[in-house]
Amino acid sequence: MTERKFNIGVFDSGFGGLSILKEIRRILPEYSYIYLGDNGRAPYGTRSFETVYRYTLEAVTKLFEMNCNLVIIACNTASAKALRNIQQKDLSHFGKDKRVLGIIRPCTEIANTFTQNNNIGIVATKGTVTSKSYEIEIKKFFPNINLTAHACPMWVPLVENGEYNSEGADFFVKKEIQALLSENPNIDALLLGCTHYPLLLNKIRKYLPEHISIIQQGEIVAKSLEKYLQRHSDLESTLKKNSQIKFFTTDSCESFNAIGSHFLNEEIDSAQISL
Numbered sequence: 170m171t172e173r174k175f176n177i178g179v180f181d182s183g184f185g186g187l188s189i190l191k192e193i194r195r196i197l198p199e200y201s202y203i204y205l206g207d208n209g210r211a212p213y214g215t216r217s218f219e220t221v222y223r224y225t226l227e228a229v230t231k232l233f234e235m236n237c238n239l240v241i242i243a244c245n246t247a248s249a250k251a252l253r254n255i256q257q258k259d260l261s262h263f264g265k266d267k268r269v270l271g272i273i274r275p276c277t278e279i280a281n282t283f284t285q286n287n288n289i290g291i292v293a294t295k296g297t298v299t300s301k302s303y304e305i306e307i308k309k310f311f312p313n314i315n316l317t318a319h320a321c322p323m324w325v326p327l328v329e330n331g332e333y334n335s336e337g338a339d340f341f342v343k344k345e346i347q348a349l350l351s352e353n354p355n356i357d358a359l360l361l362g363c364t365h366y367p368l369l370l371n372k373i374r375k376y377l378p379e380h381i382s383i384i385q386q387g388e389i390v391a392k393s394l395e396k397y398l399q400r401h402s403d404l405e406s407t408l409k410k411n412s413q414i415k416f417f418t419t420d421s422c423e424s425f426n427a428i429g430s431h432f433l434n435e436e437i438d439s440a441q442i443s444l
């Protein structure tokens with residue numbers, strides 16, 4: 170009898186997780202991936218803890234039903250508000266071979282490598298900022314690091330609506346960068362703490378002083394996953410290795426294919442799904 174093999178699920182509220190998936194596939198091309206974007210209910214960043222938890226659990230459940238045994242929550246808001254509950258309360262109901270990982274820990278555990286002067290800025294959704302997840306995690310590893318977190322409520326809608334190259338985007342990027350710098354002019358690194366923000370990278374770079382480096386999560390998360398799979402060879406050996414990828418969205422496939430292809434720099438052919 171042939172042994173059953175599994176996909177890796179990657180989930181985000183919308184398009185943002187594609188920026189993580191892109192790097193995961195670059196570093197780990199051999200596996201089989203299923204991407205699920207809950208575009209129909211995005212953004213998550215302004216929603217309550219309970220709602221983000223419920224939506225995320227529904228998405229993770231769906232990915233397990235779609236033959237995934239490892240799910241990456243490629244969304245900071247969902248990692249901040251739902252990951253712990255899912256890991257502690259829900260995971261055991263799915264069977265002991267199921268795993269869920271978030272994207273905050275891989276970035277916080279190497280935060281000391283981002284900065285020379287221990288002042289890091291982070292831009293993220295309101296949900297991630299108010300959860301204080303980054304502050305709490307970074308303090309565990311590096312008590313001397315001073316993190317200045319700033320919420321950018323308009324940035325996700327700009328990306329979800331395909332407006333990230335517009336003049337409107339310039340206005341909102343400049344406004345939030347200036348606000349962050351007035352809170353802490355000493356930062357020497359800026360962490361993009363929302364997976365949608367890499368699409369605004371050019372504009373962020375334009376308004377951020379040159380000496381401040383920009384930290385993106387994709388490669389960090391991908392390398393951390395690579396090490397995780399090396400440490401968990403029992404799980405790794407159950408994964409399909411056929412380099413396939415399938416995309417699912419809870420909203421229109423047409424707009425997912427159009428905007429999603431900008432994240433991945435390749436054509437996307439998605440299917441619609443309901444949660």
Ligand code: DGL
Nearest residue numbers: 185212213214245246364
């Ligand atoms: N991309 C998600 C994140 O990393 C948030 C987007 C949203 O607000 O839905 O936080």
